[in-house]
Amino acid sequence: MSDKTMIEAIRECLRQEMEADSRVVVIGEDVGRLGGVFRATDGLQAQFGKNRVVDMPLAEGVIIGSGIGLAMSGLRPVIELQFLGFGHQAFHQLGQQVARLRFRSQGRHSLPLVIRSPYGGGVRTPELHSDAFEAFYTHTPGLKVVAPASAHDAKGMLAEAIASDDPVLFLEPLKGYRLVKDDVPDERFRTPLGKLRVMREGTDVTLIAWSAASVMVNQAAEILAERGISAEVLDLRSLNPLDVDGITASVEKTGRAAVIQEASFTGGFASEIIATVQEHCFYNLQAPILRITAPDTPYPLGAVEDLYVPDIDRVVNEVTALVQESA
Amino acid sequence: MSDYRFVPSDEPVAPFNLLAQDGTLHGQPSMTDAQVFDALRYMVLTRTFDEKATALQRQGRFGTFSSVRGQEASVVGSSFALDPSKDWIAPQYRELPALLRHGYPLENFALYFMGNPRGGSIPEGVNLLPLQISLAAQIPQATGVAWGLKLQGSDGVALTYFGDGASSEGDFHESLNLAGVVKAPVIFFLQNNGWAISTPRAIQTAARSFAERALGYGIDGVVVDGNDLLAVYEVTAAAVAKARAGGGATLIESVTYRTGAHNTADDPSRYIDNDELAAWVAKDPIERVENYLRKKGVWSDSDAQQLREECAQEVDRAVTAARAIPLPTSDALFDHVYADPPALIQQQRQTWKKREAQS
Ligand SMILES: Cc1ncc(C[n+]2csc(CCOP(=O)(O)OP(=O)(O)O)c2C)c(N)n1
Numbered sequence: 001m002s003d004k005t006m007i008e009a010i011r012e013c014l015r016q017e018m019e020a021d022s023r024v025v026v027i028g029e030d031v032g033r034l035g036g037v038f039r040a041t042d043g044l045q046a047q048f049g050k051n052r053v054v055d056m057p058l059a060e061g062v063i064i065g066s067g068i069g070l071a072m073s074g075l076r077p078v079i080e081l082q083f084l085g086f087g088h089q090a091f092h093q094l095g096q097q098v099a100r101l102r103f104r105s106q107g108r109h110s111l112p113l114v115i116r117s118p119y120g121g122g123v124r125t126p127e128l129h130s131d132a133f134e135a136f137y138t139h140t141p142g143l144k145v146v147a148p149a150s151a152h153d154a155k156g157m158l159a160e161a162i163a164s165d166d167p168v169l170f171l172e173p174l175k176g177y178r179l180v181k182d183d184v185p186d187e188r189f190r191t192p193l194g195k196l197r198v199m200r201e202g203t204d205v206t207l208i209a210w211s212a213a214s215v216m217v218n219q220a221a222e223i224l225a226e227r228g229i230s231a232e233v234l235d236l237r238s239l240n241p242l243d244v245d246g247i248t249a250s251v252e253k254t255g256r257a258a259v260i261q262e263a264s265f266t267g268g269f270a271s272e273i274i275a276t277v278q279e280h281c282f283y284n285l286q287a288p289i290l291r292i293t294a295p296d297t298p299y300p301l302g303a304v305e306d307l308y309v310p311d312i313d314r315v316v317n318e319v320t321a322l323v324q325e326s327a
Numbered sequence: 328m329s330d331y332r333f334v335p336s337d338e339p340v341a342p343f344n345l346l347a348q349d350g351t352l353h354g355q356p357s358m359t360d361a362q363v364f365d366a367l368r369y370m371v372l373t374r375t376f377d378e379k380a381t382a383l384q385r386q387g388r389f390g391t392f393s394s395v396r397g398q399e400a401s402v403v404g405s406s407f408a409l410d411p412s413k414d415w416i417a418p419q420y421r422e423l424p425a426l427l428r429h430g431y432p433l434e435n436f437a438l439y440f441m442g443n444p445r446g447g448s449i450p451e452g453v454n455l456l457p458l459q460i461s462l463a464a465q466i467p468q469a470t471g472v473a474w475g476l477k478l479q480g481s482d483g484v485a486l487t488y489f490g491d492g493a494s495s496e497g498d499f500h501e502s503l504n505l506a507g508v509v510k511a512p513v514i515f516f517l518q519n520n521g522w523a524i525s526t527p528r529a530i531q532t533a534a535r536s537f538a539e540r541a542l543g544y545g546i547d548g549v550v551v552d553g554n555d556l557l558a559v560y561e562v563t564a565a566a567v568a569k570a571r572a573g574g575g576a577t578l579i580e581s582v583t584y585r586t587g588a589h590n591t592a593d594d595p596s597r598y599i600d601n602d603e604l605a606a607w608v609a610k611d612p613i614e615r616v617e618n619y620l621r622k623k624g625v626w627s628d629s630d631a632q633q634l635r636e637e638c639a640q641e642v643d644r645a646v647t648a649a650r651a652i653p654l655p656t657s658d659a660l661f662d663h664v665y666a667d668p669p670a671l672i673q674q675q676r677q678t679w680k681k682r683e684a685q686s
Pocket residue numbers: 029058082086089421460461462463489490491492493494520522523524585589
């Protein structure tokens with residue numbers, strides 16, 4: 001065990017999985033010599049050579065599309081999509097092809113493909129880099145979507161994703177790359193997909209989030225505790241598969257739920273969680289389920305992004321109101 | 328015998344050139360001295376702005392930003408071939424002087440990179456698309472603008488800028504194909520600056536030039552020395568004239584070099600070849616123009632000095648003006664999202680306003 005940042009945990013995982021299995025290859029924009037714009041692949045090309053860590057021509061469609069082909073040929077590609085915002089350029093390959101290959105070939109072709117991508121806001125990136133677009137992909141049957149919030153989970157879940165015979169979209173919180181730091185085993189390990197993580201136990205309300213928002217919500221829960229509100233914080237980690245039992249158990253206990261997402265309001269993954277809670281916990285609920293999100297507008301430029309992305313104050317105030325009004 | 332085989336050639340391509348680095352002319356440029364003076368002003372202004380903005384970024388007073396450094400002749404020479412009153416530009420993000428010449432205020436550019444959404448506003452009558460961060464996405468749009476101008480009987484053209492990296496995207500290839508088919512009056516101006524962040528040019532294409540891709544789409548292709556203001560102007564003016572006359576599209580590959588970092592977040596020492604860089608720094612496009620004017624006897628050290636002082640003042644004015652603009656309120660999130668905003672979004676605007684007032 002040792003303290004690692006999220007980016008260090010991801011890099012260590014990639015190195016160990018590549019050492020363990022020569023079929024694992026990394027492809028993407030600037031992943032070789034530079035080691036990726038966030039250095040997730042730093043040193044890998046020097047260790048494994050240019051045939052296993054490949055700088056690609058700048059075209060997300062062919063990066064993902066050829067990744068499908070590499071996988072069908074017998075390799076286990078880990079693709080770095082430089083920013084999730086540029087998944088749009090490959091959406092035909094992702095949505096129509098990656099997610100459905102097994103189904104369309106009636107089981108003949110497996111797709112052991114991982115697409116890693118930084119996403120989310122809060123770090124003043126240029127335009128079109130920061131949207132939290134997870135809902136496009138959770139609405140894509142056939143694709144697993146995970147979004148860890150800790151370095152420990154990033155390492156364990158990435159290893160699991162690489163071992164998986166299903167395609168996995170592995171969303172990494174841009175904001176957490178260097179800010180998030182926790183204890184991570186030095187040796188290889190796997191964390192199963194589809195189990196949420198209870199970040200904090202509580203009795204008054206369940207706060208549900210994923211990726212960078214989990215970290216923020218956990219800090220908000222600290223302040224809520226000072227105000228006498230005991231919040232349970234669930235870090236979903238995995239959006240598909242979703243831990244319905246874990247969510248249900250918590251909300252049955254607390255009787256209140258708030259879902260916090262960075263993405264805009266309408267049609268986000270929060271809506272899916274809310275529907276799930278409603279289906280499973282309706283008779284346990286003491287209050288309407290709260291949704292804390294960005295507004296239904298495009299992700300803005302840096303000077304106003306703090307007004308856009310939900311923050312600790314919003315969570316504290318809105319959750320306080322929810323609990324007090326239903327007390 | 329008919330040609331039924333088309334094989335790649337590895338004969339080196341010599342980019343079209345008019346001006347040697349020492350200012351010696353080979354051939355007959357059509358740019359007048361008055362135009363060259365004007366162009367030089369844009370080149371120096373851009374260099375000055377780049378230096379200032381990079382310094383401000385280091386102090387945390389400016390966002391991530393990409394400088395034009397090394398590519399000034401490429402951008403300025405090409406933009407001077409356009410008539411801002413009827414021609415359109417669809418930029419990538421590294422073409423500040425072309426935007427300025429077309430009428431976009433320097434202050435807005437600074438504001439945009441300070442993260443203020445108002446910086447994105449394009450004055451009425453300025454024929455410009457927004458800066459494009461999503462690589463190559465502007466290329467189909469430029470093709471559509473050009474095609475639309477033609478359908479409506481205008482003799483305006485559209486010019487789109489993009490990098491060697493962006494030219495690997497499907498959007499680029501699909502656009503050249505369409506432009507060929509509909510004979511759109513569009514100029515595809517590919518700045519081959521050697522790099523796409525850390526990815527060298529050789530990883531974007533196995534062909535000896537980018538320009539010859541044009542042949543596959545039935546349009547013209549040209550390779551030009553992108554550090555030669557006069558040559559860039561010459562080939563772009565020819566492509567514009569051809570497009571205006573109904574002759575269709577041209578792909579221009581401007582061979583130049585990014586002598587700065589990709590952007591302020593990039594560390595090129597991790598990947599760049601220092602000898603190659605030094606060789607290109609020695610081909611500085613601004614120096615080349617000044618050498619030319621000096622040889623003609625129309626440029627002195629004091630002229631050079633004066634120009635730089637004027638540019639520094641202009642940059643300071645624009646940056647000061649941009650910094651004086653107050654931080655936007657939450658209205659900036661909601662303004663200009665819809666022509667006719669749905670009720671839900673109007674409610675959200677009120678909620679955001681209220682919350683802002685309380686905090
Ligand atoms: C579609 C898309 N993919 C990836 C990126 C991330 N990115 C920003 S700039 C860049 C390199 C661009 O290279 P090039 O087109 O040659 O232009 P240059 O910056 O060299 O002028 C990359 C990969 C992006 N902005 N858009």
